[in-house]
Amino acid sequence: MKNKIIIIGSGFGGLSAAIHLAAKGYEVTIFEKNSKLGGKAGEIVEQGFRFDTGPTLLTMPFVLENLFNVGNFNINDFISIKSKDIVTKYFFNDGTNFYQYFNRDRLLLEFEKVCPNSSAEFIKFINYSKKIYDLTAELFLFQPFLEIKNILQLKSLKTLFKINRIDPFRTVHNANNGFFKDKKFVQLFDRFATYNGSNPFKAPATLNIIPFVEFEFGGYFVEGGIYRIINALEKIAQKLEVKIYKSSNVEKILVKNQKVEGILIDGEKFDAQIIISNSDLFNTYKLLIGDVKNSEANKYIKQELSTSAIIFYWGVSTNSENLEMDNILFSEDYQKEFHQLFDQKVVPNDPTIHIHISSKKNFLDAPKGFENWYVMINAPSINKQNFDIEEIRERVLQKIKKMTKIDLSNKIVFEKFKTPLMLEEETSGLYGSLYGPSHNRFYSAFLRQRNKSSVIDGLYFCGGTVHPGGGIPLAILSGKIVSEIVDKNLR
Ligand SMILES: Cc1cc2nc3c(=O)[nH]c(=O)nc-3n(C[C@H](O)[C@H](O)[C@H](O)COP(=O)(O)OP(=O)(O)OC[C@H]3O[C@@H](n4cnc5c(N)ncnc54)[C@H](O)[C@@H]3O)c2cc1C
Structure with missing residues (x-):
């Protein structure tokens, strides 16, 4: 008999988990409370105008491409991703404009135009940012959170034993202040901490991994809008026989003897051995389980x-x-x-x-x-x-x-x-928060909710409010990681 897996929510994380698990042969059902899929990625089409309502910039497009490959689909048959030559134009209060070109030569010239010698400062900064990426990406982005077998890999051990090389003890702002003479560039690079809703004046400089991702891999848009990705993921999920129920608000996750039994929708019970919540972490704990006394929930819900x-x-x-x-x-x-x-x-x-x-x-x-x-x-x-x-x-x-x-x-x-x-x-993001807990403490990364509950058997998490983090690529990776854990546990 196929194992029944229920996924609560159809954000990037939920869709990714569904596609990965269905491609492995599991029977997967998504329940989404809204009438449209996508969660924070929404769309308004009215009076001749079209808007993406949430995410507008795609980074690390290879993560999305890999998601299509999982089901043997070719991304180009579904959507067209375009690289941006100017990722962002910045306006400063002194009247200065700065163009963030993707092309490195043009970018370096642009730095020099704003402040002489700043291109050399940028090169130093981006090499430092790359080092953080090289040391942390495998351990913190692409794998289950700090599993023993991953920690024991030589590279991970090196990262953990020489933790100061990933710069967790300074703030983003203090680190950037050390790299750039011109305060405008300090502000420009401080802003990347907001990509996961954090405060650059408090968050650890490890978050300086983010500029590397954007400056090195580029920024992308999708022909017809970001929401075309959600349409495409819905299509491939359906081709993989994922059952999708819209306008289906999950009222409760049913738990007995610390083991999930199913969910309740409109008072009706749906049985499942495995439940993956793609809902906001706080919402999962507060509304779905209603068991905030459990030790795991207590650890997470106190965070800023x-x-x-x-x-x-x-x-x-x-x-x-x-x-x-x-x-x-x-x-x-x-x-x-x-x-x-x-x-x-x-x-x-x-x-x-x-x-x-x-x-x-x-x-x-x-x-x-x-x-x-x-x-x-x-x-x-x-x-x-x-x-x-x-x-x-x-x-x-x-x-x-x-x-x-x-x-x-x-x-x-x-x-x-x-x-x-x-x-x-x-x-369902608590108080409208976009990324769940902030990363404003040097140990925040270690307090991220793991993708498997350590207290309730059969309960799993994915999405931008849990490991490995927020934003389209990381939410997709969370779906991939959770599918691997579920698959391993079921086998
Ligand atoms: C304004 C804004 C701008 C952003 N800009 C960018 C950007 O430019 N680039 C980028 O990469 N990221 C950006 N992000 C972040 C990115 O959108 C998110 O990190 C990502 O979309 C989150 O996906 P998720 O998997 O966590 O699911 P979510 O999008 O949080 O979706 C969760 C889903 O679960 C459903 N749900 C919740 N509770 C229940 C329930 N009880 N029953 C049934 N269904 C339920 C919800 O309705 C929702 O559809 C932005 C976000 C916002 C809001």
């Missing part, structure tokens, strides 16, 4: 949450010639911004703004003469709205006008937004 976001989706009647597909408008005082986000738990009064305009490359994403602006600022994870969205909107518009000279006040013809509480409602 990663950031949330406020996102505006604006259809605008403009052709912004001085903007790229991705643009960052930095705040003047970065430390204050993170103090407000994490300590005061308020929306920063001068937030860094990310403007993503997919219609720059995906021309069908907006009518001719219009653009689709996805405008995101970091926000604290909060259980009660403590800001006025109209006031934030005005602040954001004023800042865009000041830094880009584009006045949108009379040009917005379509409008939607998301707040932390709306994100919580849609994705």
Whole structure:
């Protein structure tokens, strides 16, 4: 008899786990509470505009490609991934612009344009970043978390015994300060800590692995939008006979004698020997098991949450010639911004703004003469709205006008937004947090939830809030890792 495996949620992690396990011959069922798959990766298609609602940038595309290969599919038959020549354009408060070219020669020239000798500083920095990647990727990204057999590999032992080589005892900011004379570059590289919702002024410099991934492997977009990946994964999951139930909210994971028995949906019981939760970690513990007294849950739910976001989706009647597909408008005082986000738990009064305009490359994403602006600022994870969205909107518009000279006040013809509480409602991320626990302590990486429960038999985890971490590639890897553990345990 085939083993029955239930997956709760259809984010990148859940879909990846389903595809890996179905390709191995298991009977897999996904229950997704929303009417569409994808979780944080969503889509708005209205009035001639199309927006990705969550992730907009694809990194480490080889991870996604490998997922298609698992079921013997060719990614090119489903989606078209394009490399970005300019990954991001940065706007600083002193009027400086910086283009993050993927091409290394152009990039080095760009560094020199902003600050003489900074290209040499960058080369030193990226070699250091590569060293962290080389020392940690196998141990922390591609494998189950610190399993004895992995630790005993020579390379892992070297990493653990010479832990200071992965720079966990300085903060991201302190390390970057040591590399770059020009404070603008310190701010630019500090920002990568926000890729998993952390605070660069507190998080360990080990997170300086992230710039290596983006500068070395590049940044990518998908023809037709990131959501085309979700469509493609749904298709291949179905070809592998994964059963997918949408609009099916799992109310409870049923546990008896510390062993999973099944789940409850609308009071109906579905039996399963294996349950993989792709829901937010805190949500899994708090709502699904309801057993927060168990020692494992206690260890995790006390951790500080990663950031949330406020996102505006604006259809605008403009052709912004001085903007790229991705643009960052930095705040003047970065430390204050993170103090407000994490300590005061308020929306920063001068937030860094990310403007993503997919219609720059995906021309069908907006009518001719219009653009689709996805405008995101970091926000604290909060259980009660403590800001006025109209006031934030005005602040954001004023800042865009000041830094880009584009006045949108009379040009917005379509409008939607998301707040932390709306994100919580849609994705189940506690208080709208995007990546579960933050990485703000030097030992945070060691406190990441493993992919298998050590307390409840048959309970597993995948997705961006557990090992190995958040973002599209890591969520996909979590699905791969959990499938390997499940397969090993069942055999
Ligand atoms: C605004 C924003 C911008 C981002 N930008 C980027 C980016 O540019 N690049 C990048 O790589 N990453 C980015 N990310 C992060 C990335 O989107 C996530 O890390 C990734 O999509 C998370 O996938 P996941 O597997 O954790 O599942 P999630 O997306 O968290 O999905 C979990 C699913 O489980 C479902 N679920 C939860 N509870 C239940 C239940 N009880 N019953 C049934 N179903 C349930 C939810 O409805 C949801 O569909 C961004 C995220 C956001 C929100």
